[in-house]
Amino acid sequence: MSQSGIQHARVRRALSLALLTASSWVMPQCIAAPASVTTAAHTNVPQLSPNALKVADYAVAKYDAAMVQSLTQLVSFNTQAVEGQTPDTNPAFVGFKSSLKQLSQDLGLDYADHGYVVLIGLDANSAVNNEPKKLGIVTHGDVQPANPALWAQSPYLLDTQSEPGKLIGRGTEDDKGAIVTAMYAMKAIKDKHIKRDRRIELLVYLAEESDWEPLKTFLASYTPADMNITIDAEYPVVTAEKGWSKITFTVPNITISNIEAKAEASTQTPTLTAFSGGYFASQVPQQAEAEIEAVSPALLTKLQTRAAAQQGMKYRFENHCVDKLCNLHIFADGKAAHSSTPEDGVNAVTHLAALLSPELNDKPWPQTSASLTVAAMNELVGLGMYAEQFGDLAYKDDFMGPLTLAPTVVVQTQKGTEVTINLRRPVGKTPELLAKQAREALALWQEKHQVQLADIESYWGEPMVMKGAPQQQTLLDVFAHFTGIVDPKPVAIGGSTNSKLFPNALSFGPAMPGVEYTGHTEKEFITHKQFMLNLKMYTAAFIELSAVK
Structure with missing residues (x-):
């Protein structure tokens, strides 16, 4: 049988x-x-x-x-x-x-x-x-x-x-x-x-x-x-x-030659080379990871200290070191949740981005697709769940509650780093207004970083x-x-x-x-x-x- x-x-x-x-x-x-x-x-x-x-x-x-x-x-x-x-x-x-x-x-x-x-x-x-x-x-x-x-x-x-x-x-x-x-x-x-x-x-x-x-x-x-x-x-x-909604965009790849040109004055500049996380669009991601080259013992200590201070997160650090500098792989583990209730989870993507925020170093990360993605997470989202930092997007309805926002998938491809942000919108704003406000927030961010995002799209469910x-x-x-x-x-x-x-x-x-x-x-x-x-x-x-x- x-x-x-x-x-x-x-x-x-x-x-x-x-x-x-x-x-x-x-x-x-x-x-x-x-x-x-x-x-x-x-x-x-x-x-x-x-x-x-x-x-x-x-x-x-x-x-x-x-x-x-x-x-x-x-x-x-x-x-x-x-x-x-x-x-x-x-x-x-x-x-x-x-x-x-x-x-x-x-x-x-x-x-x-x-x-x-x-x-x-x-x-x-x-x-x-x-x-x-x-x-x-x-x-x-x-x-x-x-x-x-x-x-x-x-x-x-x-x-x-x-x-x-x-x-x-x-x-x-x-x-x-x-x-x-x-x-x-x-x-x-x-x-x-x-x-x-x-x-x-x-x-x-x-x-x-x-x-x-x-x-x-x-x-x-x-x-x-x-x-x-x-x-x-x-x-x-x-x-x-x-209404189930989403914003997607792709952070362009920055070629290795450009990285080397910017870092040629110092071959010991820590460089964020990879950043990804999430499993599917309707889940607050439980896992995320990042890779950094040329990590000094002092920087590693800062990372570990900051990681220990984050509530609800667990981190694992793997490194391969040569002459006191390490290539570091960071694994972040939060708590998955249905993306309609982001408050029930601990978003591994946003918390790992916060761990890697620029003030960790004496100077900003060299510009890579990974470092730009981290910047987008920190500057447009942060650790909030209600679009407080995403331009004028935030609002709420007295009965339905606030618009919620959660980065759910970040994946590196040949084109660049593709980002999916899942939102749930109440009544109170039209899809046209929301799309306009999302575009404006992304435009300001692109201008600040002198970078052109690709494949910017948004969908606003009813x-x-x-x-x-x-x-x-x-x-x-x-x-x-x-x-x-x-x-x-x-x-x-x-x-x-x-x-x-x-x-x-x-x-x-x-x-x-x-x-x-x-x-x-x-x-x-x-x-x-x-x-x-x-x-x-x-x-x-x-x-x-x-x-x-």
Whole structure:
């Protein structure tokens, strides 16, 4: 039997066991809330329908083990985008879809493969005029890259042992865990024959992290639900999302002959020859590195002293020395984070640039592509996260918060050093104004350094504000009931989800407010406790929004 077949068999065995014997374990009614959130006694939180509560408890008691097995199966597929391949030609996506189809069959759900989109549904069983409406559940099955060197084991093997209570693996929080949770919520509702006049339809998109165009094409001929829940963000309810944006440019190469000409008066001038970092555009970089030639013992000591003073950073120095001068290779290690929440990370690129700031030496670094890149990081970004130094770019919205900015990828190529800066913009400025302000800031920097940047581009995604969605209060009530959090309010996020493309779409989990989001990081996980709490809340929400009143 193939590895995929073995995994399918394990899932079916776990499911069969769940169908035969119900565990007596039930999630507690309340969980610990962030310190900034007030909690109430159970009697003071919104009450849900008896069916919603009973089936939510049933789902957790019945399907705990089967859910973990199903998540293990889905995580095993490395569903990151590969240039030139589609979900129908990439073996990982083909296997992933095959697993979804098998799981749908095991759970008694219908399944339809539309290439980039998979639809998994539970039909209404009490239709009005035989034309039931739909409750749409929007997720995605693709993932961001993972650097295996930074994981305790393969990112595509679900790790339940290294940190008890955590389910660690790429996609556990973003967004395969949510897919599994939604499917088992639908299964529990089916088991209990809840009368519904809405079809529950789970949409799994397979290029959310890389390309939204195939989804737009699909939606041109598909009628989405009139009420949608995206489970790709956080609780309590997300009603506003910043726009995913970026600025890119290339710092030109400075030839070795020019370096030698500038340094010919002293062959002992320390020279910054390499600077790079980051893994992909939507991740605050955990790693960066730099190389310096002709490093004296005094300069090395200064570097090490400054490195020791940086909070949240670790450095490793490797050197090869001849006649008291060294060629030095610096490795910087910070903390990865989703680039929509740069405050959760420690940006290795900006911190390494700060370590290498010009005042370290008695005179500036000789001009190289690396030293110019370091100058750009220090002068246009610094250690801030809100574009405070990038000309007039900074601004904020009272509800959505400030524009955030994070250099995420710096890579040296034959053309020069390519820099990608990821931004998340709230409402309040037009794309035209932002593009103009970015160009002006870069123009002033180029004039100061007498250098011409190449390939300057910017993209300004649209922020979203959803008003008047009919399911908002129901979702808030479900969240309040199961967490005990008093009077929760809608929130805005820096992330960008497919909610933007659907009518009346609100995000509902899977991450708790006030808890660090681990999607896109090099230690992505969801706790088992949260996994089960999500199952309770999704089961209850689906019933409250689809059941016959």
